[in-house]
Amino acid sequence: MAAPSLFPLIAAGALAPLMQSVIIRTKSVVAGRAGQPLMQPYWDIWKLLHKGAVYSHTTSWIFQMGPVVGLASVVFALTLLPFGGFPSLSAFSGDLVVFAYLIALGRFFTVLAALDTGSSFEGMGASREVTFSAFTEPALFLALAALARQTGQLSLSLLLAAVSPGAWSHAAPMLSLTLGALMIVFLAENARMPVDDPTTHLELTMIHEVMVLDHSGPDFAMIQYGAALKMWLFATIIIAVAAPWRSGNRWVDTAVGLMGMLILGIATGLVESTMARLRLLRVPQLLLVAIVLSALALAF
Amino acid sequence: MTALLISLLIFGAGAAASLAFAKRERWLRIFGAGGIILGSVLGLVPAIGVALGAPPQSLRVAWDVPYGSLYLRLDALSAFFLLPTFLISALAALYGTEYLEAYCGRKALAPPWFFLNVLTASMAVVVLANNAVLFLMAWETMALSSFFLVTFESEEESTRQAGWMYLVASHIGTAFLFVLFVLLGKSNGSLDFDRFSPASNAGVLFVLALVGFGAKAGFVPLHVWLPEAHPAAPSHVSAVMSAVMIKTGIYGLLRILIFLGPVHAWWGWTLCIVGLSSGILGVLLALAQHDLKRLLAYHSVENIGIIALGLGVGIVGLSVDEPFVAVAGFAGALLHVLNHAIFKGLLFLDAGNIVHATHTREIDHLGGLLRCMPGTGVTFLIGAAAISGLPPLNGFVSEFLIYLASLKGSVSLGASSSVPMLATISGLALIGALAVACFTKAFGIVFLGHPRCEGAGHPEDVNLAMLVPGFLLAAGCVLIGLLGSSVVRSMGPLISTATGLPSILISRDLIEMGNSVARVGQFGALLTGVVALLSLARSKTFGRRQISTAPTWDCGYASPSPRMQYTASSFAQPLTESFGMLLQTREVLTGLEPLFPQRAEFHSHTDDPYRRYFFQPLFQSVSRAMASLRPLQQGRVQLYVLYIVVTLLVLLLWQLA
Numbered sequence: 001m002a003a004p005s006l007f008p009l010i011a012a013g014a015l016a017p018l019m020q021s022v023i024i025r026t027k028s029v030v031a032g033r034a035g036q037p038l039m040q041p042y043w044d045i046w047k048l049l050h051k052g053a054v055y056s057h058t059t060s061w062i063f064q065m066g067p068v069v070g071l072a073s074v075v076f077a078l079t080l081l082p083f084g085g086f087p088s089l090s091a092f093s094g095d096l097v098v099f100a101y102l103i104a105l106g107r108f109f110t111v112l113a114a115l116d117t118g119s120s121f122e123g124m125g126a127s128r129e130v131t132f133s134a135f136t137e138p139a140l141f142l143a144l145a146a147l148a149r150q151t152g153q154l155s156l157s158l159l160l161a162a163v164s165p166g167a168w169s170h171a172a173p174m175l176s177l178t179l180g181a182l183m184i185v186f187l188a189e190n191a192r193m194p195v196d197d198p199t200t201h202l203e204l205t206m207i208h209e210v211m212v213l214d215h216s217g218p219d220f221a222m223i224q225y226g227a228a229l230k231m232w233l234f235a236t237i238i239i240a241v242a243a244p245w246r247s248g249n250r251w252v253d254t255a256v257g258l259m260g261m262l263i264l265g266i267a268t269g270l271v272e273s274t275m276a277r278l279r280l281l282r283v284p285q286l287l288l289v290a291i292v293l294s295a296l297a298l299a300f
Numbered sequence: 301m302t303a304l305l306i307s308l309l310i311f312g313a314g315a316a317a318s319l320a321f322a323k324r325e326r327w328l329r330i331f332g333a334g335g336i337i338l339g340s341v342l343g344l345v346p347a348i349g350v351a352l353g354a355p356p357q358s359l360r361v362a363w364d365v366p367y368g369s370l371y372l373r374l375d376a377l378s379a380f381f382l383l384p385t386f387l388i389s390a391l392a393a394l395y396g397t398e399y400l401e402a403y404c405g406r407k408a409l410a411p412p413w414f415f416l417n418v419l420t421a422s423m424a425v426v427v428l429a430n431n432a433v434l435f436l437m438a439w440e441t442m443a444l445s446s447f448f449l450v451t452f453e454s455e456e457e458s459t460r461q462a463g464w465m466y467l468v469a470s471h472i473g474t475a476f477l478f479v480l481f482v483l484l485g486k487s488n489g490s491l492d493f494d495r496f497s498p499a500s501n502a503g504v505l506f507v508l509a510l511v512g513f514g515a516k517a518g519f520v521p522l523h524v525w526l527p528e529a530h531p532a533a534p535s536h537v538s539a540v541m542s543a544v545m546i547k548t549g550i551y552g553l554l555r556i557l558i559f560l561g562p563v564h565a566w567w568g569w570t571l572c573i574v575g576l577s578s579g580i581l582g583v584l585l586a587l588a589q590h591d592l593k594r595l596l597a598y599h600s601v602e603n604i605g606i607i608a609l610g611l612g613v614g615i616v617g618l619s620v621d622e623p624f625v626a627v628a629g630f631a632g633a634l635l636h637v638l639n640h641a642i643f644k645g646l647l648f649l650d651a652g653n654i655v656h657a658t659h660t661r662e663i664d665h666l667g668g669l670l671r672c673m674p675g676t677g678v679t680f681l682i683g684a685a686a687i688s689g690l691p692p693l694n695g696f697v698s699e700f701l702i703y704l705a706s707l708k709g710s711v712s713l714g715a716s717s718s719v720p721m722l723a724t725i726s727g728l729a730l731i732g733a734l735a736v737a738c739f740t741k742a743f744g745i746v747f748l749g750h751p752r753c754e755g756a757g758h759p760e761d762v763n764l765a766m767l768v769p770g771f772l773l774a775a776g777c778v779l780i781g782l783l784g785s786s787v788v789r790s791m792g793p794l795i796s797t798a799t800g801l802p803s804i805l806i807s808r809d810l811i812e813m814g815n816s817v818a819r820v821g822q823f824g825a826l827l828t829g830v831v832a833l834l835s836l837a838r839s840k841t842f843g844r845r846q847i848s849t850a851p852t853w854d855c856g857y858a859s860p861s862p863r864m865q866y867t868a869s870s871f872a873q874p875l876t877e878s879f880g881m882l883l884q885t886r887e888v889l890t891g892l893e894p895l896f897p898q899r900a901e902f903h904s905h906t907d908d909p910y911r912r913y914f915f916q917p918l919f920q921s922v923s924r925a926m927a928s929l930r931p932l933q934q935g936r937v938q939l940y941v942l943y944i945v946v947t948l949l950v951l952l953l954w955q956l957a
Contacts, residue, residue: 118750121855131737
C-alpha cells in the first residue's frame with residue numbers, strides 16, 4: 001500500500017467550505033440572484049472566530065464540549081478517506097466501522113450540547129436528529145457492507161480504491177443502487193433538502209440548525225467548519241464510487257476528484273432548488289428507501 | 301484452587317457474621333461488606349492467572365449426594381467469568397455500605413448483607429462447578445439469594461410483584477436445565493462435566509440450554525422478569541444482578557456448547573435471530589421508559605442481545621470452518637460480557653446515587669443534576685458513551701470485533717452463510733443508533749437543563765464511598781477502550797477453551813485483530829488529545845474576549861419556565877412512534893374536549909409487549925385450567941397426611957405388582 005498522505009486532509013480542510021459555497025451559488029443562480037461571493041463561508045468563519053460569545057445561564061461544560069468533539073470526530077473520520085490519487089492518512093482492517101462510529105460520537109455530543117440549553121426548540125431538533133440517524137446508520141452500514149462484499153476489502157481506502165471502471169462494467173446495478181443509498185444518506189446526514197432546510201433558522205421544521213441555535217462566536221465557527229468537513233466526508237465517498245477513473249498520475253486523479261466535488265455540489269444545489277422539504281413524517285420513509293436500496297445492492 | 305476455596309470460605313464467614321452482628325450496625329457493615337471485598341480480592345488472583353493462560357486447576361472432594369461430587373474446576377472460561385463477578389461484587393459491596401445507610405433504623409440490614417455474601421459465593425460456584433448436581437444447587441442458591449435481595453423493600457406492592465415474577469421465571473428456566481442435565485447424564489452415565497461427550501441429540505440439548513440459560517440471561521421473549529426485578533432491588537444489588545448475574549446464563553450456554561461437540565450452522569442462525577430481537581426490542585423498550593432503572597434494565601436485554609449476536613456469528617464461522625470469523629465473533633461476545641459488566645455496573649451505581657440524592661427514578665422530574673452532582677455526572681457520561689458503543693471507550697472495542705467478524709464473514713462466505721452476517725451488521729448499526737438516542741435522552745434530561753419538577757432542585761452529590769466505585773469503573777471503561785489490543789491479544793486461552801480451535805490458529809487471528817484494535821486505541825488516544833488541545837485553544841482565545849451570559853434564546857418568548865423543557869417522553873416520541881408497531885405505547889389525553897379546554901392531562905405508558913400479549917394470557921389460562929385442582933388444597937393437615945399415605949400405598953402396590 002502507498003505511503004500515507006496528508007493531502008486528503010489538507011484538501012478537505014482548505015476546500016470544504018468552498019463546496020458549500022458552490023451549493024449556495026447554484027441555488028442563487030437558479031433563483032435568478034447574483035448570490036454571495038464564493039469566499040463568503042471563509043469570511044463568516046473568520047469573523048466568528050474573532051468574536052466573543054454569549055452563553056445561556058442554563059448551560060454547563062457539556063455545551064462547550066459539543067462543538068469541540070463534533071469538529072475533532074469529523075477530522076479523525078477524514079483521516080480514513082483517500083482523495084484523488086492520494087491514499088488516506090490511516091487505514092486498517094475494519095476502519096469503516098470506526099468511520100461510522102466517529103460520526104455517531106460527534107452526533108452524541110452535538111445532541112447533548114443542544115439538550116444542555118434546556119430550550120424546547122433545541123430539544124426538538126435533537127430528538128429529530130437521533131430519530132433520523134436510527135435510519136441513516138443502518139443504511140450507511142449496509143451500503144459500505146455492499147461495497148466491501150463487492151471489492152473484498154474491509155478498509156475504507158482499499159475499498160474505495162478497488163472500485164474501478166472495470167467494476168462498474170460488471171457490477172453496475174449493485175454499484176448504482178449503493179450510490180443511490182449513499183446519496184440519500186449524504187443529504188440526510190448533512191441536513192440538506194429534502195430532509196432538512198439549511199437556510200431557515202426559526203422554523204419548527206429544521207433539525208441541524210435548531211440544535212446549534214444557542215452557540216455563538218468561535219464555538220459556532222467550529223460547528224460551521226465541522227459541518228462543511230462532514231459534507232466533504234460523505235461527498236468523498238460518493239465521488240470515489242461514482243467517478244472511479246484512475247490515470248496513475250496523482251494530480252490528474254485529484255483534478256477528477258475535484259471536478260466530481262464541483263458536480264456533486266451543483267447537483268445538491270439543484271436538488272435544493274427544485275425540491276420542497278418533505279413533511280417530517282415522510283422523512284423516515286425516504287430514509288427507509290436508502291436502507292432498501294443498499295439491501296438490494298447486497299442481493300446483487 | 302486453595303485461594304479460591306479460602307475466598308469462598310470468607311464469603312461464608314461474611315454471611316455468618318452478618319447474622320451474628322445483626323443488631324450492631326457498624327460491625328454489620330464491616331463484616332458484611334468486608335467479607336465480600338476480601339474474598340473477591342483474594343479470588344481475583346488465581347482467576348486472573350488462569351484467564352491469562354496458567355494451567356487449569358481442579359479440586360474434587362467426596363460427597364454423599366447421589367450422582368453429585370464436590371468437584372470444582374477453574375479453567376480459562378470459568379476464570380474469565382470470575383473476573384467481573386469478583387470485581388463488580390466487591391465494588392457493589394463498598395457502595396452498599398453507604399447506600400444502605402439510608403435504610404438504617406427503618407429496616408433490618410442483616411438480611412441484605414447475608415444474602416449478598418451468599419449471592420457472590422453462589423455465582424462463583426456456578427462458574428466453578430464441574431458437576432451438574434453441584435451446578436444446579438449453586439444455580440438455585442443464586443436464584444433464591446437474589447430473590448431475597450430483590451424483595452428487600454417488600455413493603456411495596458410492586459416490589460413483591462417483581463420478586464414473584466423473578467422467582468417464577470427463574471424456576472421455569474431451571475426446569476429446562478434439569479431436563480438438560482438429566483438427558484446429558486443419562487447418555488454419559490455420570491453427571492461430572494468432564495465425562496460428558498458429544499451426544500446424538502445435540503440439537504435438542506442446545507434448545508434446552510438456550511431456553512434454560514436464556515431465561516437467566518434475559519433473551520427475548522424470556523426477558524420479562526428482568527425490567528421488573530432489576531429496578532426493584534437496591535441499586536448496588538441491581539448492579540450485581542445486571543452486570544454479573546445474568547451473565548451466568550451466557551456462561552452456561554458456552555459451557556454446554558463445549559459438551560455438545562461440533563456445532564451446527566442453525567445454532568448460530570438461532571442465536572443471531574435471538575440476538576437481533578433481544579437487541580432491537582431491548583433498546584426500543586428502553587427508549588420508551590421514563591423510569592431510569594427500568595431503562596437501564598432494558599439495556600441489559602439489549603446488551604445480552606449483542607453478546608448473542610457475537611456468539612451467533614462465531615458459531616456460524618465455526619460451522620463453515622472460517623476460523624477468523626469464529627475467533628472474532630467469540631472474542632467480541634466474551635469481551636462484551638466483561639465490558640457490559642463494567643459500564644452497566646457503573647450506570648446502576650450512578651442511578652443509585654441519583655435515587656439517593658433526589659428520591660425519584662422518574663427521568664421526567666429530573667434535570668440539571670450535572671451542576672450539583674458533578675462526580676456522578678461525569679461517570680454517568682462515560683458510562684453512557686461506553687454503552688452506546690462510542691469510541692474511544694470499551695463498548696466500542698467489543699462491538700468492533702463483532703462488526704469485524706460479520707464483515708469478514710459477509711466478504712468471504714457464500715451467499716447463504718453471509719445472511720446472518722449482514723443481518724448482524726445492519727442490526728448492530730440500528731442498535732447503536734438507538735442506543736445513542738436512548739443515552740442522549742437519559743443523560744440529557746437527567747443531568748442537563750433545569751430541574752423539571754419542584755423539589756428536585758439542589759440535591760447534593762453523594763459521599764466518597766458511593767463515588768469511588770463509579771470512578772474505578774469509569775477508569776476501566778477508558779482503559780479497555782485505549783488498551784483494547786492487549787486485552788484482545790491475551791484472550792487466546794479463553795477462546796481456545798470456548799471454541800476448541802487449535803491455539804496457533806487463534807493466536808494468529810487474535811494478533812491480526814489486535815492490530816486493528818490497536819489502531820482503534822491510537823485513534824482514541826489521539827482524539828482525546830486533539831479534543832484537549834482544541835479546548836485549550838478555545839479557552840486561550842476566550843481569555844481576551846468579551847463573554848456574557850443570558851437566558852436561553854427561546855425565539856422571543858417572554859417567560860419560559862422549566863416545565864416547558866423537552867422531556868424524556870417528548871424526546872423519544874418520534875422514535876417510539878416510528879416503531880409503534882413493536883412497542884404498542886398507550887397514550888391517554890384528557891381535557892382537550894370543549895371549545896375552551898381547561899386543565900389537560902397526558903400520560904403515555906409502554907408495557908412490555910411480550911408480557912402483555914403473551915405471558916399474561918398464557919398464565920391466566922394456566923391458572924384457569926388449574927382451578928379445577930383447587931379442591932385438593934383444603935389447608936387441613938389431616939388431608940395432606942392422607943395424600944402421603946395414599947401415595948405411599950400406591951407406590952407399594954405398584955412395586956409389589
